[in-house]
Amino acid sequence: MGWIKETLSKVRKGKKVDHSLWVKCPGCNEIVYKREVEKNLKVCPKCNYHFRIGARERIDMLIDSGTFVEFDAELSPLDPLKFKDTEKYKDRIVKAQKKTGMKDAVVCGEGKINGIDIELSVFEFGFLGGSMGSVVGEKITRAAERSVEKGLPLVIVSCSGGARMQESILSLMQMAKTCAALTRVSEAKVPFISILSDPTTGGVSASFALLGDVIMAEPGALIGFAGPRVIEQTIGQKLPEGFQRAEYLLEHGFVDMIVERRNLKNRLYQILSLFGG
Numbered sequence: 001m002g003w004i005k006e007t008l009s010k011v012r013k014g015k016k017v018d019h020s021l022w023v024k025c026p027g028c029n030e031i032v033y034k035r036e037v038e039k040n041l042k043v044c045p046k047c048n049y050h051f052r053i054g055a056r057e058r059i060d061m062l063i064d065s066g067t068f069v070e071f072d073a074e075l076s077p078l079d080p081l082k083f084k085d086t087e088k089y090k091d092r093i094v095k096a097q098k099k100t101g102m103k104d105a106v107v108c109g110e111g112k113i114n115g116i117d118i119e120l121s122v123f124e125f126g127f128l129g130g131s132m133g134s135v136v137g138e139k140i141t142r143a144a145e146r147s148v149e150k151g152l153p154l155v156i157v158s159c160s161g162g163a164r165m166q167e168s169i170l171s172l173m174q175m176a177k178t179c180a181a182l183t184r185v186s187e188a189k190v191p192f193i194s195i196l197s198d199p200t201t202g203g204v205s206a207s208f209a210l211l212g213d214v215i216m217a218e219p220g221a222l223i224g225f226a227g228p229r230v231i232e233q234t235i236g237q238k239l240p241e242g243f244q245r246a247e248y249l250l251e252h253g254f255v256d257m258i259v260e261r262r263n264l265k266n267r268l269y270q271i272l273s274l275f276g277g
């Protein structure tokens with residue numbers, strides 16, 4: 001509790017308090033100390049709200065330390081349609097690359113979970129909303145192909161708004177491409193575990209993310225295709241409470257289990273062991 005004393009003494013002395021030390025939890029609206037949230041794997045200690053985490057943090061949480069080897073990190077998006085909305089797609093890419101230190105919105109590689117080798121792909125929401133364009137589709141496809149070749153279980157952690165609109169039809173084609181690759185994974189009898197984090201929507205939920213042999217979701221994750229407002233306008237009806245949240249999808253059979261972040265690695269290990277390691 002040293003920080004309370006520290007902060008109070010700053011306030012008393014009229015010094016500036018660093019507000020970046022605090023976050024407002026969207027789950028319980030409480031102001032929580034950032035370091036405490038971070039220590040707790042970015043889960044609110046008061047209400048268990050799961051904050052969004054980056055791809056690298058997720059890999060560190062899941063994979064045995066020092067065992068992750070990244071593949072295809074050099075694949076970088078092009079701008080085949082010379083797309084421009086309020087900003088050029090090309091400029092958006094450069095900005096996202098600078099912000100995340102990544103070439104595109106997914107990190108793929110191999111590593112161990114308590115000693116079991118897996119192929120892992122993890123989405124980075126900070127890169128254009130984790131959207132799937134040609135590079136993301138290609139990387140997921142290559143990960144699936146490596147899974148088949150090496151006979152290693154495939155694990156994908158999704159965190160994505162869906163297909164990348166700036167690549168238009170080329171993005172949509174990635175849905176078919178990734179699903180075709182997963183068919184080969186299934187034919188090779190290699191397990192595919194899909195983990196849905198907040199949010200998993202659009203073309204990602206409508207393609208590979210919901211094809212897992214086992215589908216896990218983090219508590220409270222938004223999972224769906226179109227947003228609730230669009231659906232309500234289309235069907236002219238109010239949607240039920242909690243619609244498109246992980247808990248609702250579990251009740252309705254779209255998700256196999258909800259796993260809290262702190263249990264995710266061990267639960268994955270358990271299931272991979274059941275599949276034969």
Ligand SMILES: [Zn+2]
Nearest residue numbers: 025028044047
């Ligand atoms: Zn909270």
